[in-house]
Amino acid sequence: MLSKLAFRAQLSASIPLYSNGTRRLFSATSPTTFSQTLPDSASTPINPRWLTMTKRRVGKCMMFGMKPAQIDEGGKILQQLAKEWRELVAGSEGFLTDKKRRSLFRHNVVWGEQGMLRHVNNVTYVRYAETARVNWTRNIGNYIDTANKKEWINMLGNTGIGLILKSIKVDYKFPMESPDKITVYQRLIPDPSGHLSSQSAFRLEVMILSEAHQRPAARCFEDIVIYDYKKNRKTVNTPPFVMEQFEAMWKQQEQEKENWRHRIAEIETRVRNLELKSWDRADAVEDNGSA
Secondary structure, eight states, rough: OOOOOHHHHEEEEEHHHHHHTBBOOSSSSSSSOOOHOOOOOOOOOTTTTHHHHHHHHHHHHHHOOOOOOHHHHHHHHHHHHHHHHHHHHHHHGTTTTTTTTOOOEEEOOOGGGGGGTBBBOHHHHHHHHHHHHHHHHHIIIIIGGGHHHHHHHHSSSSSSSEEEEEEEEEOOOSSSOSSSSEEEEEEEOOGGGGGGOOOOOEEEEEEEEEEETTEEEEEEEEEEEEEETTTTTTTTOOOHHHHHHHHHHHHHHHHHHHHHHHHHHHHHHHHHHHHHHTSSSSOOOOOOOOO
């Protein structure tokens, strides 16, 4: 086990809350407070290593030795991380993660999707995003905007108002391998109220989560055109029923982001309190058990 000073130094050096390296949640001297944890920029994603290192920090406390009440608190934190990890990772960035919104859930990554190097072929991520985009559109019609269900489902065809992928960019995060499962979420970017009403295109960001690694395996950025197949041209404006849902979606994304970032702040406070009551207290002596 690492010494107190070594573990504290490792945490301080390696765990910024945000992926741009700013706003560290870990403090070597005092408990984390909410004022320290709220982001300067709501667009900055949570560090993908945060979940892993938070589990490690709780494990360090338990291995060091804690009182029964503290062990119970550590167990509750680990249970919360196991249950809510998708929401903590994706929801904290504004992705809508509820059952009616998620596009793929624990979808199997099969052996045949791997290439010669035994990791998932790059083009497969585009297929994941395509399937998720179709499900995203269906979900809106089936569960969210049922009054316009027919219009949303028809957007997947080529007989009226439809959707055409203009471009897609994929940022690969690590080489995912089979067996694994993926969960896929989307979020609308940017705020539609400022520009979408007079345009015929919109953008989605896609997060492809690896269930085995509990972090994003890839992110996709899609430009999607709203096309009128009857007139053989792009629509002049975003259809009103689409615009209404996009504006509501944006507000919900912002609310989800705020809610889950507050939840992360609460977890950080609880973990830091465990550290200050175990290995990082001034008079801490490691419990090595008895012979």
